[in-house]
Structures are given as structure tokens and as C-alpha cells.
Amino acid sequence: MMKEETPRANRFHIGLFGRRNSGKSSLVNMLTGQQVAVVSDVPGTTTDVVLKNIELPGVGASVLVDTAGYDDEGELGGLRVRQTVNAARRVDLALIIVSGLPDGAEKEKAWAERFRADDIPVLYIYNKVDEDGGSHADAWCMTLGATEVVSVSARTGEGRDRLLSAMAEVYRRTDEVEDLTGNLAGEGDTVVLVMPQDIQAPKGRLILPQVQTLRNLLDKRCTALCCTADRLSATLSVLSSPPSLIITDSQVFPTVEALCPPQTRLTSFSVLFARQKGDIRQFLQGAEALCALRPDARVLIAEACTHVPQHEDIGRVKLPRLLRCKFGEALHIDIVSGNDFPEDLSAYDLVIHCGACMFTRRHVLNRLRRARACGVPVTNYGVAIAALTGILDKVAVPE
Known part of the structure; x- marks a missing residue:
């Protein structure tokens, strides 16, 4: 049976950040409904970044990224904080977890500014509302200068729906490029995919860019033909008319370009992903x-x-x-x-x-x-x- 799962790179990454013992790992367990992360009352229990795939209402395929406390200390603590910094650069949404009374919130403010500089949206989460009835949440809201702090209890599940709604709202505002081939392919078009199966291709499988491009074309109701570079000429010869588009592996660009019919557009898997994953205009300037x-x-x-x-x-x-x-x-x-x-x-x-x-x-x-x-x-x-x-x-x- 084939296992169908959204690739991690295509999932919405939600990072949990906060001080040691603020309840980040407990929140991961609450959201997943599983004991995914080890939790205890001992500060610094989470030492490595933990990733958990999950399907969230209003968001869909997601990854929860649990991190070590950004107030960790000592030589090892410094290494853990660096891991947290690296994880912070990869998330689509940052949850900054707080609890207890604010003590100036300098670390929280500094991390919020870090995320803003990287254009990463932030949600403030007040955890452990079951311990004080949420009486400190307003104080955190005022100290942070935030418009909202979502109050939850990872232990009882209180506030879970509010948190899910807040995350779904952020997701709706994200700027994602959904259509991989964009205006290059439309319904009824014939598209040839040139896919060398060299030593780097996993045996018995296609590499991810090829799979995702093929799925995109099928969703758009295109006719997709696949071949290796040495079979391109033969593939073109069996068509009654030239294809609308040829998509090739970059490594065989010159070979494919030499065989590309004049009226057929040519691009590569890498160019398609350059647009979907980054800024194609910046790449062209480069x-x-x-x-x-x-x-x-x-x-x-x-x-x-x-x-x-x-x-x-x-x-x-x-x-x-x-x-x-x-x-x-x-x-x-x-x-x-x-x-x-x-x-x-x-x-x-x-x-x-x-x-x-x-x-x-x-x-x-x-x-x-x-x-x-x-x-x-x-x-x-x-x-x-x-x-x-x-x-x-x-x-x-x-x-």
C-alpha cells in the first residue's frame, strides 16, 4: 500500500518558542493529542528541536516545531539556543509562549522583533491559565504591547479552539504560490517532462520535484508525458503536434533545448521551484x-x-x-x-x-x-x- 503524506517542505511550520518550563512541549502534546514531547517540571527538559507532523483545522498539513528555551544557560545551553535560532528561521508562524507574571519581558520582545525582521507572524500564547485563572494574561498583553494574548491551558485543553482559530487566521493571510507551473500550462495542454534517472535518483522512485510537478499537471487536466533525455526525440516524434511545454531537469538543459520545437516553451523543474519557493526575479537578477x-x-x-x-x-x-x-x-x-x-x-x-x-x-x-x-x-x-x-x-x- 502506498503511504500518502504531504512532504514536510510543503507543510505549514509552526514554531513554539519561550523560556524554559513555559509549557512549550506540553502545548505540543495538547495540540497533537499525543505524548509527542517529554515534559517535566525541570527547566530545560527539551534539549533538541522536535518536529511533529500534524493536520490542523483551518490550516491542514502542518509541522509543530518544539524548541529549547531561549533563556537556556551555560555552554550546552548556548548550543541549544543556537539550535532554537536556526529553527526560528524556518517557521511560517511563531508562537511565543509565556506564563506567570511578566518580569519586563525583554527576551520576549527581542524574539518578537527577530521574527518581525524576518517577516514571520507572531502569536503570543499565555499558558497555564488553569493555575491562575488567566489573571496575568492582561499584564502580559500590556507589557508586550500586543493586541491579543491567547490564553490556554496545555494541561486541561482550555483555550485550544481559540488557539486553533488564531493559527488558521494567520494561515489564511500567508502568501503561498500554489500553482507550480503557473501560466505555462493549462487544461488540455500536452506537456513533456524530461527526467533523467541517474545515480542520484532513488531506486524505484521519482525525486520530489518530478512528483510534485506531475501532480500539478494532472490537477490542471494536462496530458503529461515523461521520458529520459535520451528518449526525448522519440517521444516528440510520436506526437501529432508539438507539446505546449517541455519541463526538463536542469542538468540536461542544453541537450533538451537543442531538440525543443520552436513553438514549444521550455523551462526546468528548478526554475519552477525557484518561483514557488523563493523570488524568481531576484534569481534572474542574480x-x-x-x-x-x-x-x-x-x-x-x-x-x-x-x-x-x-x-x-x-x-x-x-x-x-x-x-x-x-x-x-x-x-x-x-x-x-x-x-x-x-x-x-x-x-x-x-x-x-x-x-x-x-x-x-x-x-x-x-x-x-x-x-x-x-x-x-x-x-x-x-x-x-x-x-x-x-x-x-x-x-x-x-x-
């Missing part, structure tokens, strides 16, 4: 900076997923080869993967990011914002390969 790099420039290649590098890896082998072929061996290239991403990007002349199918849109936009703040241009794997091979002007970008 391509201009790419073409103008100095021979001794410093480039950062950023991969979203962590994997053991394999033969002809696109980020670690193919892109560096293309870059050095164009700009020379003096080009300095650094490579990071997963959540490793430099705090300070100012040393770089360009960042080339992968399609980010494993990241949330908020996570990618956060990285793009940090790059803009440092004045560093960013482009995307697919856009970069098209630019380096001289066919970017022939690539269709969805709107």
Missing part, C-alpha cells in the same frame, strides 16, 4: 551578476538537502565545472548543505541556491533577505545553468 563575475570571485553554492555526494553531483561537481570552465580555475567556490548557511554573506560575490524542494518558502525567502541585506546577489541552480550554457533567454518563467 544571473546577471553571475555573467559578470571576476575570475577571482568568491561563490557560495547552497544545497537544501543533505546527502552523501555521488558521482557527477550537480552542486558539488557539475556546477563548479561549468563555473570554472567559464571563469577559470582562480574562482573560489564554497559549498554548504542542509541548514548550514553562513551568518555573514558579505565575503561572497554570488550565492547559487538549489531548487529548495526540501525547504519551506519562508525558509528560502529568509535566506534571500539575508543576502539582500549584505548586498550579495543570489541565483538558482536552474537559472544559473541556463545562463552558463547561453540559453537563459529561451527559458520560460512562470507568472
